[in-house]
Amino acid sequence: MKIPFTGGCACGAIRYECNAEPILMGKCHCRDCQHISGGAFVPFVIVPSEAFRLMKGKLEYHFTESLKPGKHKRGFCANCGSRLTGAESDTPSPIVGVVAGSLDDPTWFRPQMDIFTSDAQPWDLMDPAIPKYEKYPPLE
Numbered sequence: 268m269k270i271p272f273t274g275g276c277a278c279g280a281i282r283y284e285c286n287a288e289p290i291l292m293g294k295c296h297c298r299d300c301q302h303i304s305g306g307a308f309v310p311f312v313i314v315p316s317e318a319f320r321l322m323k324g325k326l327e328y329h330f331t332e333s334l335k336p337g338k339h340k341r342g343f344c345a346n347c348g349s350r351l352t353g354a355e356s357d358t359p360s361p362i363v364g365v366v367a368g369s370l371d372d373p374t375w376f377r378p379q380m381d382i383f384t385s386d387a388q389p390w391d392l393m394d395p396a397i398p399k400y401e402k403y404p405p406l407e
């Protein structure tokens with residue numbers, strides 16, 4: 268992975284840049300992520316909020332209920348519908364998650380854990396080599 272790393276949505280209206288290494292990478296199997304992605308999970312790359320900036324366009328936000336305090340804030344492109352960010356709360360958040368599919372070079376994505384496996388689908392094949400958490404990982 269090259270720092271800064273960049274990415275964007277399907278239509279090109281939104282472009283982002285991150286000038287820090289990811290804090291954590293994983294796959295979220297919760298029902299909200301299934302609805303939003305249309306797939307079995309969302310692959311996420313957690314970075315410090317201060318390292319993440321939009322270079323072009325503006326995110327719209329959709330909020331879902333969260334087990335943590337506040338709501339889960341999910342950013343997307345209003346023009347093409349691509350989901351780009353998550354893992355933030357509706358209060359100022361020290362971290363932001365970007366979805367791995369939005370990266371300009373998604374090949375460096377290395378999931379370190381599966382989370383919300385309690386919602387995982389039976390047709391969702393998971394890597395047995397990485398840790399699994401029924402909900403959020405501990406200490407988050």
Ligand SMILES: [Zn+2]
Binds near residue numbers: 277281344349
């Ligand atoms: Zn777009």
Ligand SMILES: [Zn+2]
Binds near residue numbers: 296297298300309
């Ligand atoms: Zn999720």
